[in-house]
Amino acid sequence: MLSNRWFSTTALVLLVAVAACVEAFAQGGTANFTVNDVTIDVSASDAVQAREQGIQEARRKAAAMLVERMVPAEDRARIPAPDDVRLQSMVRAVEFVRERSAPGRYIATLNVVFSPGLVKAWLGEGGVRTTETVQRPALVIPLWKGPAGVEPLDDRNAWREAWRTLDTASSAVPVTLIRGDQLDQNAVSAEQAYVGDVSALARLTERYRTPVIVVAIVEGDKESGPLTVGGLRYDAQTGARSEIAKETVPAAAQLPDAAKRIHARLDEQWRSMATVxxxxxxxxxxxxxxxxxxxxxxxxxxxxxxxxxxxxxxxxxxxxxxxxxxxxxxxxxxxxxxxxxxxxxxxxxxxxxxxxxx
CATH class of the missing domain: 3.30.70 (Alpha-Beta Plaits)
Structure with missing residues (x-):
């Protein structure tokens, strides 16, 4: 039989190991201000010029998104507009997530990394109060449960389209839509996602590298309506699992508005904790x-x-x-x-x- 002394010693060793993890994690925050997933689509006389103009536009767009994140709405008009030279000096790096060139056109998704000191100096010139809302990316799994059961992960329906077209890049909870390909289906089935199987959902966080999964569920007949919208939110970091309040929509045409409302609630909930x-x-x-x-x-x-x-x-x-x-x-x-x-x-x-x- 194991003694209490053995248990205490073993537990203490494990606690020390966990303590090292928490200290490393807590100190691992970035020193920069980063705006992710800035999308641009620029046309010019040739591809090289389009790319240069596109990167400059990304800096401008990212600066505006950063202001939305850090400055209360009533104070934003007091911030002096930075010229392109100043913007370039404030940006430490531009990370290319996706880019595509065509004759006279440049399409890309970029991450823009700002220098905190220079950003604070710029915002300080307007005498504004500044905060930072740390983003919390989420993976969205849109599911439709009809009379025959839960549709496959890759089902192309109005609910999936509602989330695909939702613009969340500048929000506190930017979302990525599950691809629903074979790798996703190997990790989790539609039924497992529907019931909130935590072990199955955790496998997706490794692939998409998002700490939060939102299973957004529509129940009802695709043709006749009415439809019930709800779901669950799973936080892989804390293990917390919470329900998304259900609501009724008359028909599929109102699903884009339902997706917006769900995302707005998630965004508001996270902002209450994430505004620093x-x-x-x-x-x-x-x-x-x-x-x-x-x-x-x-x-x-x-x-x-x-x-x-x-x-x-x-x-x-x-x-x-x-x-x-x-x-x-x-x-x-x-x-x-x-x-x-x-x-x-x-x-x-x-x-x-x-x-x-x-």
Whole structure:
């Protein structure tokens, strides 16, 4: 029979390993401001000139998207318009995701990486308050369940088309549509996705490299209606699984609006946690009570999902508690609110702060 001493020692070794993971993860945030999936389509006298103009247009478009992400709507008019020379100096890199050239035309999807210091100096000239909403990409699996059952992943229907044409690039939750090819079908079946089989959905996060999967479900007859729209959201990082509230639409013609509403709710939910005030930064020493290894793993996962937490330093670690230093953006009150949204309770016990899962 294994002794309690053996169990405590083994658990402590595992906790140390997990502690190293959380510190590395929390400190692994990028130092740059990146705007992903900037799409351009430019025509010019020749392909070379079209490409040059396209890259410049991508810089302009990315700057506008960055302003939408970082500046409240009422303050945006106060920001001075940057000329092309200044834009070029603010951009550290342009990453080419996809590009296609034709005679006199350039079509591409680019990621634009900005220098934080130069961006803050530019925005500061307008005297505006700045925040940053960290994006949380999601993979969308649109499913249609009709009288005969759940349609295949690659079924081409009005619901899939509604998500394909939805523009989410500048939102807090940009979405990628599942391809539904053979590799996807090998990873998960339509039925597994419909019931929210977590192990099957997790296989897709490895392929698409998105931390969130949204299974968007329509139920009803494609021809007659009415239709019921709903689904579920699965977070591979935290393991959280939540339902998307159902609603009724009269017919397939209204599905694009239903997709917009679902995405708007997802976007709003994530923004409540992901909007970070980088002009205010502080640190906090906290105690994490540990009753079982799962407690620490759960807290580690949830802390890693909070953009306001800049870094986590494990100061001491024992079998029944961990002492952490949290470096974070914002105020202690803002940190408490955001951690609560992530399922964590931060409260003060006498002169010490205590952090635990709710």
């Amino acid at each position: 005030r980088r002009d205010s930064q502080d640190s906090l020493d906290v105690i994490v009570p540990i009753r079982a290894l799962g407690d620490w793993v759960q807290i580690r996962q949830r802390l890693g999902a909070v953009p306001a937490v800049r870094s986590v330093v494990v100061r001491t670690l024992e079998a029944d508690r961990a002492d952490l230093r949290l470096e974070y953006f914002g105020t202690p009150e803002e940190l408490q609110r955001i951690l609560a949204l992530a399922g964590l309770t931060l409260d003060r016990d006498a002169d010490k702060w205590r952090l635990q899962a709710r």
